Amino acid sequence: MSENKPLITLKDVSYQAGKNHILENINLEVMSGDFWGVVGPNGAGKSTLLKIILGLLQPTGGSVEIGANVQFGYVPQFSSFNNNFPVTVEKMLLLGSLQYLRDRSHDSEVYEKCGQLLQDIGLYGLRSQPVKDLSGGEIQRLLVARALINNANCIVLDEPTASLDTEYRNIIFDKLHELNKSVTLILVSHDLEAVSSYVKQIGCLNKHLYCHSEPKNINKSLEKVFGCPVDLIAHGFPHRVLEKH
Structure with a gap:
């Protein structure tokens, strides 16, 4: 695949x-190596947009083109995950590995990769615990690890740091930042601090999508999608969206 050819192209997509x-006339190009963050209020269509990109929903208008060599990894919202599945943390991660499911001759390699991922996200000490005993934040970290285990070249994340405290939110975003050296990332989030600190491109969504090549000078787009005048205050940390008075 040519590096100059988009991995994902949305043309006048509506849903x-x-x-x-829910979505109207969305136009978006995602290139290899991009790190897109999509922000917007509840009900803006963020999760719907991700599902259309993944092919889980078909648009009612427009077209979606996905490059032939794109391999997706997907991190759903925690609320869509059934944590009563009767397996351990380690087994849950292993079951996400296509290599583990297809070819058991490489089990040692897969177990090593699984252990490293659990170390990276702070769950190695819980590897023998049932998934049902994990907290919401721990499950969220496990879902991120599952998306990383199959060498996907484009990972789509729906609120990946929801339910996480600041320490593990930063761990996840640091891991994503490192991963972005070789993997294209698309995420939706309410966390404007993290989005503005880590992503390369940002989209402000509320039915319509307003795209920016860099996550700065986005106040006008935020005003459009949140429906009120706002200031993005960025004095180091934290960042806040404030309604003007």
Whole structure:
């Protein structure tokens, strides 16, 4: 695949559920090595956009083109995950490995990779614990690890740091920053601090998508999607979106 050819192209994409227009005329190009962050209020269509990119939903208008060599990894929202699945943390991660499922002759290699990922996200000490005993934040970290285990070249994340405290939120974003050296990333998040600190490109979404090549000078787009005048205050940490008075 040519490096100059987009991995993902959305042209005039719309999505309608009944009479509800969720997305309207979305245009987006994702290139190899991009790190896209999509922000917007609840109900803006962020999760719907990700599902259309993944092929889990079909747009009601427009077109989606995915490069032939794109291999997706997906981290869903924690709320969509059934944590009553009767397996341990380690087994849950192993079951996400296609190599483990297809070819057991390389078990030692897969177990080594699994152990390293669990170390990276701070769950190695819980590897023998049942998944049902994990906290919401621990499950979220496990889902991120599952997306990393198959050598995907494009990982899509839906609120990957929801339910995480500051320490593990930073661990996840540091891991994503490192991963972005070889993997394209697309995430949606309410965490404007992390989005503005880590991503390379940002999209402000509320039915329509306003794209920026860099996560700065986005106040006007934030005003459009949040429906009120806002200031993005960025004095180191934290960042806040404030309504003007």
